[in-house]
Amino acid sequence: MLYRIHRADNGAVYFSRSISGRFDPPLGSGSGFGTCYLGIDRLTAYVEVFGRTNPISETMIAERALTEVVISRPLLIADLTDRKLLGELGAIPEVSVGPDYDDSGRLAAELVENFFDGIRYFARHDPGFRLISLALFSSAAPALSADKPSPIPEDLIAQAEREFGLLVLPKAPLQ
Secondary structure, eight states, X not given: OEEEEEETTSOSOOOBOSSSSTTSOOTTOOOOOOEEEEESSHHHHXXXXXXXXXXXXHXXXXXXXXXXXXXXXXXXXXXXXXXXXXXXXXXXTHHHHSXXXXXXXXXXXXXXXXXXXXXXXXXXXXXXXXOEEEEEEGGGGGGEEEOOOEEOOHHHHHHHHHHHOOOEEOOOOOO
């Protein structure tokens, strides 16, 4: 079970082909893959979406939904949380948490060329490096199914405020 917070008017299983996501195809690469970003738990999905926005408006929360995504078959995943990758691939944390997405996109393209379905990595917005995210490539699409989207639960919003200081501001009343 994986989790995705997404715009409520869009489907949960979406594979980005822009360069706005960390493991999207690199600009000008001609790579035909896309990337879907998920959390291994609800908190990860929340923090990855809202971690760069504080305070968060109630409108931003209302515009998004939480969806559980199920994987129906084993996938080949590069695990960037494994310490052995430093020696094996020279992988360093900047690939998953640094501000420059160029190396991340090139790594994703290389993994796609070598038949990987995705990347497991530390969530960028968790300074404690405890939250884990998955970037799944479009090759994984047939293995993914999404439950019905639901509003983001109040207990998840409260947990993110408690653990990460992410505040949701109520709408200002109209005068």
